[in-house]
Amino acid sequence: MGKRNLYLKTIPVKEAQEQYMQALLDIVVSKTEVIPAEDSLGRMTAKAVYARCCSPLFNAAAMDGIAVTAKQTQGASQENPLTLTKGVDFQIVDTGDPVRPPYDAVIMAEDLLETDEEHVQILEAVSGWQHVRPIGEDIVAGEMLIPGGHKIRPIDIGVLISGGILKVEVAKKPKIGLIPTGTEIIEPDKEPKEGDIIESNSRMFAAMTVNYGGIPRRYSPVVDDYEKIKAAIKRALDENDIVVVNAGSSAGTEDYTVHILREMGEVLVHGVAIKPGKPVILSIVEGKPVIGLPGYPVSAYIDFENFVRPVMDLMSGERHLSGHTVKAVLSKRLVSSLKHQEYVRVKVGKVGDKLIASPLARGAGAAMSLVRADGFCIIGQNCEGVEAGETVEVELYRSLDEIEHTVVSIGSHDLILDFLADLMPLSYTGSFLSSTHVGSMAGLMALKRGETHIAPTHLLDEETGIYNISYLKRLFPEQEMALIKGVKRIQGIIVQKGNPKGIQGIEDLRRVTYVNRQRGAGTRVLLDYLLKTAGICPEEIDGYEKEAATHMAVAAMVKSGGADAGMGVYSAAHAMDLDFIPVGEEEYDFAIRKETLKLEEIRQFLHVLKSDEFRKKAEAAGGYDLAHTGEIVEL
Template sequence: MSRRNVYLDLIPPRQAVQRACDALNRKELVQTETIPTHEAAGRTLATSVTARCSSPTFHSAAMDGVAVRAADTFAAREDAPLELQKGRDYDPVNTGNPLPEGRDAVIMIENVLQVDDSTIRIEAPAFPWNHVRRIGEDIVATELLLPQGRVLSAYDVGALLAAGIWEIQVLERLRMTFIPTGDEVLDFSQRPTPQPGQVIESNSQVFASLARSWNAIPSRTATIPDDAAALTQAVRDALASDAHIVVVGAGSSAGSRDYTKAVFEQVGTLLCHGINVMPGKPTLLAEAQGKLLVGAPGYPVSAVICFEDVLAPIAAYLSRRDAPQRRSLPVQLIRRTPSRLGQEEVVRLAVGEVRGRFLAAPLSRGAGMITTLTEAQAVTRIPTSVDGVEAGKTVTAELLVPEAELSRVLIHVGSHDNTLDLLADALMGLEVPLRLTSSHVGSMGGLTAVKNGTALFAGAHLFDPETRDFNFPFLRRYLPNLAVQVVNLAIRHQGLIVPRGNPKGIQGVSDLTRKDIRFINRQRGAGTRILLDHHLEVEGVDFEQVRGYEHEEFTHMAVAVNVLTGAADCGLGIRAAAEALDLDFVPLARERYDLIFPAEHAEDFRLQALLALIGTEAFKQRINNLGGYETTLTGQTMHPGQGLE
């Protein structure tokens, strides 16, 4: 058995960055090159630049009008106009024309009265050099134009060309090579379909996109299997190339088949193994042949932390550029967010504006969940000195999107439903795109969020057996003093999701007591969980007889995936989830899935746009196409006692 690696020295990212910067000689590592000036935007000047030409190179008119000798006009007054003769006293000029010999001022054409073809009249004097651009007014030949180390802007390019600089010396762009590793890793460029135990490699392309945003040049090698000799050769080959930085993807952790640390120690000097940030902990840094070696974690979100918190500032140092900075703002957490003492934790957030406050919902925290970054508007960092942040506390969020986008985010908290995905897509297709972010905490969690003002609206499908009504009995009980509007999104079919063909012949909840049935449940507070408990009670089944009752998932699709993969024999969920994964479905109930809006938000343009959208026939048709839904009530305001026929 291979010897496992051990994290001996977990250090803060800043310390890891400093170790790398101290170990690298950037002057020797990053050379200079000469490029055409007109292609230089975004590049870093290697040397200072002095102007070759002045700008302008002659005295020129700054306005359309007439060029005069100022002294000839001093007698002009409003009550005693002065007449001037063309050629003798003035010359017509346009903006940019050279100033005629002997002239030292320009009178704007608006202040000139044309008497005849050769005579003009003026009512105010001109002053020396009035409306004249003098030689060298902008740039003077031989003077310093731009200092070394400057990252060139589009405006700088214009100034360089105006000064007659056709070529400049700049730092070469950083070249970075990514080496993907792993027996289970499939090359994305081959468009593969992964089998069990296989994954599509994508970290190299996240890395490449980030590298380009740093003005670096990324490249990727073929995937290297989990073999120490093969990885060693791949790293040696990359070091022998023109790359300044070599990044090995995966293999940096502490497993018996993680070889990156041993390879780095063999070819160079290890700088750090592990940073005290979650996710991102298995980050490796080493120096070899004057170049930087990076061991990036395999999990996507961990890899992103490695790239952004460690590699980005090192790349900025080598390029003599400022490290990327995000705009930050205070946000209020809507749920308690635990963390581990002694390790900083980076938490992805869905952020939106409610009641003039920016509210943030922590997203799932798995290091392998790249979608939490696609869904997030921001991240926050929980410091090493605390073991979590309570709900309602204000934290600093680093924005992943422009701040203006936050006012177009709709925060939904409540029950999961597949129609929410349709809604999210349709909202982004509006003339003014709106972004829907959902926290799936169950129907009761949604009502609590509406009550606390931590959601713009909630989705719920709570059935009350006593009144045969949906949602309103729970609103009366838990939100008695809050005025709300209840609008139906869809009627949906709930039932038992089973494998294709229903091999175990499951016909109803009474079958859940069988010893050969493994059930997957929804979380406490979910309307689906409440529906299950109701039907168990009707059938006289004790929940303790249900094998798997304590095993919970947070969405209908997660329940369906458990059934698809054989982790469970059945679970309660919506027909649409079963049909999406080609599973069978045993009908159990029809229910109303309603959207609940606090009345105080009635004029919010986001909710008005949402309500207008779900009332359209086109959107109803999209719901019907999912299967397992009815849209006879979609878009209609619901009332207490309406129930469902």
């Protein structure tokens, strides 16, 4: 076996950032450029901008009416109306017209008695400068319009132009070269074969670069070859201000990046105590920052935020604003290691007046967990974990407003949750459904703790044969509860297309490889019930310990040949083009507190559940009976 530098030394996140920033401060020169003010939206001013002219440019009428000399109006009253002559005592003005000497006040049109075309009467004296906007009232020539280091907004563009400023000096946008590396990496337009990984990180980085005010430049993927990677970095350095190499930043046999960067320049940091994202490389080559990022999408994302964005900010003068931080109650115990600062993705929901943070999958490869999350809960390096029910700080990357209009669902998984989540915002702009899949039982526990609005559940009472109701009664003895009826769905054994192993029923699971669902999942409860009825003990099933978190994950495992069979719903088998042996029908409903039914978002959810659009999607997926969908059973 080849040589591996197996143990990456790590340093704390803050230390790595400070060390790198300190080194870059000495070499990074902020470049500026002069651009038209009207194209400067979102750019950072390089220095203060001072007005060239006043606004208004002259003493101007603030109302439609007549311009008069205030002194001349003295003595006018209801009893003694004063008649003024056009061209002599007054001039007609519209709002914005100049008021020139000797005129120094404006009387509103509605306060005039018109006598004829040439004369008006007034019933009241006016004071000087009444209804006149004096020159420079808004902007005075020479005054500062906007300071340096300021991000230009639409209103700033308005005053720049009103103040006579047509061009403005701003920080140049940093150019970021993005080099994907890896022999297994293919461009997205190629058909992938086994072992291939579709290149997506550089596209994500490009979008992040745009969001943070830089100009991205993506290069074609480079195979794992020392000289080729070196040549790619050389070229990117010529063409950009910052270079990002992804991946090969770790210490494996084919991780060349760190060796190349050591040869080309100086590596300041290799390995940071952050999870996910440990194998990051911070280096300086030819006076420019070159950063090596790991390949897993979540690690790549977190490291880009922590190490690339501050370098961009340093060049553009923008401040790295951490996301909006809120306090939320943690719904599940989180254990972390003292070895690193950990970024745990969380879903955040508002249930009652509490914000609830529910941790999601923690794997560095789980890009979908970033998509599904609403923010990060950051567990410090000196902390071993946080207990459920404790208050944590969450860095949100979704707005609180959106979160407040979101129906929170925690419980059992079914494909119809996807359909409902899709239809919610399309039917009610700004309303969302957020679902976390933990199984029926864990969902009901979350409902009991007040952490979810609804808990999708399909739990069979073995004695009565009735689904869900007895569990609710037992778990919520003192509360007024309800069930929103969902769907009847067919559960069965998902097998390879054509059923090559000839599986007919539960008994046959003893002679094939199986993939199970996690503990507490209704489907697993059903399997256990069926095994017990058939007199089979779990040890007889090869793969009983292999767990998948959703019906679709079970189907995918069967599809890949990783297992011969798994239990799940018809729609999952159908979606992955697999065969399906039905074993029974069950009721998949939404448990809810009765008082929660009153919420506006729940009414919207009910409306979507009963909609034709939903019905069509469910029917197309197959295996569902929608006869009672949307009915409410009060307990």
